[in-house]
Amino acid sequence: QENVDPQKTAFLLRKAWTLYSVTPLYRFHRARLRDYARLLSAFIAAEKQKGLAVEVGVELDIKVAVSSLTDLRGSEQDQAAVLVQLSSRSRASSRNSEDKLVWSGWFCSVYGDDLSENVPEDFTCLPLFLTHGAESYTSMIGSWFQKTFDCCFRRLAISPLNLSWMVAMWAGCKLDRAASAVELVFSVPRLSQPLDISYAIHPEDAKALWDTVQKTPGEITQEEVDVFMDCLYAHFHRHFKIHLSAAKLVKVSTAVASAHCDGIVKILHSQYLPGVLMLLTELAISQIQ
Amino acid sequence: MDETVAEYIRRTVLKIPRDEIKTMLQKWGFLSEAQLQTLNFHQIKDNISQEVVQLCEENCADIKQAAVLDIIYNHIYQNKRMWSVYQMKKSGEELEYFDITDFKKKFKGRLRSALKNVTITFKEYEDNAIWIRVAWGTPYKKPNQYKPSYVVYHSQTPYVFISASVLKSNLPLLCQALIVASNYHDIREMELRSHSLNSLKDIVFKRYSQNFQTYYPKPLQGGNVEPESADIRIVQENRSEKERIHRLNWEVFGGGPQPKLEFAQYKLETMFKSDPKMGVLDKKEPFRCLVKFSSPHLLESLKSLAPAGMADAPLSPLLTCIPHKARNYFKIREKKGLFPESFVSP
Numbered sequence: 001q002e003n004v005d006p007q008k009t010a011f012l013l014r015k016a017w018t019l020y021s022v023t024p025l026y027r028f029h030r031a032r033l034r035d036y037a038r039l040l041s042a043f044i045a046a047e048k049q050k051g052l053a054v055e056v057g058v059e060l061d062i063k064v065a066v067s068s069l070t071d072l073r074g075s076e077q078d079q080a081a082v083l084v085q086l087s088s089r090s091r092a093s094s095r096n097s098e099d100k101l102v103w104s105g106w107f108c109s110v111y112g113d114d115l116s117e118n119v120p121e122d123f124t125c126l127p128l129f130l131t132h133g134a135e136s137y138t139s140m141i142g143s144w145f146q147k148t149f150d151c152c153f154r155r156l157a158i159s160p161l162n163l164s165w166m167v168a169m170w171a172g173c174k175l176d177r178a179a180s181a182v183e184l185v186f187s188v189p190r191l192s193q194p195l196d197i198s199y200a201i202h203p204e205d206a207k208a209l210w211d212t213v214q215k216t217p218g219e220i221t222q223e224e225v226d227v228f229m230d231c232l233y234a235h236f237h238r239h240f241k242i243h244l245s246a247a248k249l250v251k252v253s254t255a256v257a258s259a260h261c262d263g264i265v266k267i268l269h270s271q272y273l274p275g276v277l278m279l280l281t282e283l284a285i286s287q288i289q
Numbered sequence: 290m291d292e293t294v295a296e297y298i299r300r301t302v303l304k305i306p307r308d309e310i311k312t313m314l315q316k317w318g319f320l321s322e323a324q325l326q327t328l329n330f331h332q333i334k335d336n337i338s339q340e341v342v343q344l345c346e347e348n349c350a351d352i353k354q355a356a357v358l359d360i361i362y363n364h365i366y367q368n369k370r371m372w373s374v375y376q377m378k379k380s381g382e383e384l385e386y387f388d389i390t391d392f393k394k395k396f397k398g399r400l401r402s403a404l405k406n407v408t409i410t411f412k413e414y415e416d417n418a419i420w421i422r423v424a425w426g427t428p429y430k431k432p433n434q435y436k437p438s439y440v441v442y443h444s445q446t447p448y449v450f451i452s453a454s455v456l457k458s459n460l461p462l463l464c465q466a467l468i469v470a471s472n473y474h475d476i477r478e479m480e481l482r483s484h485s486l487n488s489l490k491d492i493v494f495k496r497y498s499q500n501f502q503t504y505y506p507k508p509l510q511g512g513n514v515e516p517e518s519a520d521i522r523i524v525q526e527n528r529s530e531k532e533r534i535h536r537l538n539w540e541v542f543g544g545g546p547q548p549k550l551e552f553a554q555y556k557l558e559t560m561f562k563s564d565p566k567m568g569v570l571d572k573k574e575p576f577r578c579l580v581k582f583s584s585p586h587l588l589e590s591l592k593s594l595a596p597a598g599m600a601d602a603p604l605s606p607l608l609t610c611i612p613h614k615a616r617n618y619f620k621i622r623e624k625k626g627l628f629p630e631s632f633v634s635p
Contacts, residue, residue, distance in 0.1 A: 193590040202577035235561055241605040
């Protein structure tokens with residue numbers, strides 16, 4: 001899994017992806033990707049004619065491309081990722097004008113063996129779906145896939161527990177360049193006036209703390225994550241007398257990636273892409289099961 | 290009328306909500322009541338502003354008058370801007386008589402001697418506030434009217450509130466002109482910033498309710514912690530604890546409304562301390578953090594933390610000192626010596 005070509009995956013980085021879990025696709029055939037693109041294109045055109053126009057004003061022709069990302073997988077058991085891209089070319093512009101990418105979405109599975117092992121043959125497991133672009137396109141494409149492959153999409157929320165796993169893991173990552181701060185954002189909504197707390201730690205200090213907490217290299221336990229978080233909470237309490245553990249952790253941000261509890265993720269470093277995707281695949285699978 | 294002035298007036302009027310345009314033009318007083326009667330305020334703003342520009346053309350408006358309209362807009366919508374607070378220092382004890390004409394003359398003189406291309410406008414308000422608008426140019430360019438700095442000075446106090454434009458390089462010159470004009474000898478920026486100009490004034494002029502009483506009035510039927518339940522099966526748990534928290538909150542925050550701040554920022558350079566049994570980080574270096582609290586009304590929000598069970602009472606002095614230390618930006622370092630648990634904030 002380390003041989004993910006950074007060039008091919010560059011488009012994934014530094015974009016905010018909205019996450020969904022997807023149940024296995026019934027009778028999805030990789031040989032028919034071009035057909036699927038055509039069918040999807042026709043579907044979108046029909047939806048627009050029905051009056052579900054996405055953009056008011058200039059008429060846009062939407063071109064659909066569906067491709068396989070063969071390197072984007074974890075183990076050999078994983079299905080290769082499938083990328084769907086919507087581009088537009090304004091009818092008004094000249095023939096040589098370039099297509100503009102208006103929406104991307106990709107299905108993937110990185111070490112999703114838990115799911116793929118237990119599924120009959122006609123099913124393709126790609127439990128994680130990530131989108132970037134207008135919500136209206138997402139729902140159109142989701143509808144088409146649901147109708148065509150009898151699958152089910154659900155927004156993937158990320159719990160504070162999982163967010164704390166992510167921040168602990170990512171804070172411990174070794175990075176060559178100067179890293180950005182390790183930031184945890186908490187929200188305390190039920191007060192008379194809502195309060196947001198941003199707690200940003202110098203990346204070197206956060207990593208130093210994690211290095212003393214993590215006992216077994218290459219393995220992370222819930223207990224270690226808890227100790228790491230308790231240390232951060234205790235340091236905060238010492239100064240402000242506020243119990244951060246009682247607040248809601250809504251977003252974590254590190255130089256590796258950032259994640260928001262509404263199920264939005266941004267990956268900043270290609271080196272850790274497989275690791276992040278593996279974690280997200282796991283979350284998607286637990287939501288499905 | 291200069292085209293740039295016309296365009297500036299047009300854009301200023303466009304900023305004003307439609308229902309407020311007539312009132313603001315009346316406050317401005319540059320157009321006569323008769324002229325204002327001719328305006329149709331029921332059309333789209335684009336058209337209204339065009340008509341206003343035409344009337345200004347008739348009256349030969351120049352940039353000075355346009356600037357006054359801009360001050361009026363920003364005085365009413367002052368909370369759209371971010372304000373910083375500066376404190377001036379006098380060398381002697383003399384209480385000089387404040388002469389507004391002298392102030393204006395010296396201020397203009399100081400700025401113009403350094404920068405030829407600058408538009409300076411003054412407006413006085415009833416609460417002894419002098420509003421100053423400065424549009425900055427360069428030796429070769431006319432002043433940029435779209436990025437002016439605003440200064441609010443209460444002449445009976447050493448405080449100045451500045452909403453600088455993006456062009457921060459003009460700040461030193463602005464500060465110099467202020468101390469020259471007001472006969473002070475030094476000025477420093479306080480670590481206090483907010484969108485709510487009135488709240489900043491409340492804090493530095495000490496107009497908010499501070500608790501001067503050490504005596505806490507006995508909790509009466511009203512204003513108490515939780516409403517009494519009609520159902521006698523429901524018992525208030527920890528009643529004495531809740532009352533203790535309520536009393537401590539009162540002692541710290543007082544009974545009245547808090548000044549409205551939106552954020553407080555703490556740069557922490559203190560040591561990380563933990564139970565040695567945990568076997569975690571034990572560095573001799575500070576554990577560097579940046580903590581930012583934000584809320585539509587920060588102090589009210591902090592006040593409600595302990596009653597909500599989110600914080601210990603009394604709340605940390607780092608938070609409760611905000612109004613009386615008149616700052617919302619802090620750098621916290623470890624205090625050396627006898628009391629390692631306490632912090633020093635420079």
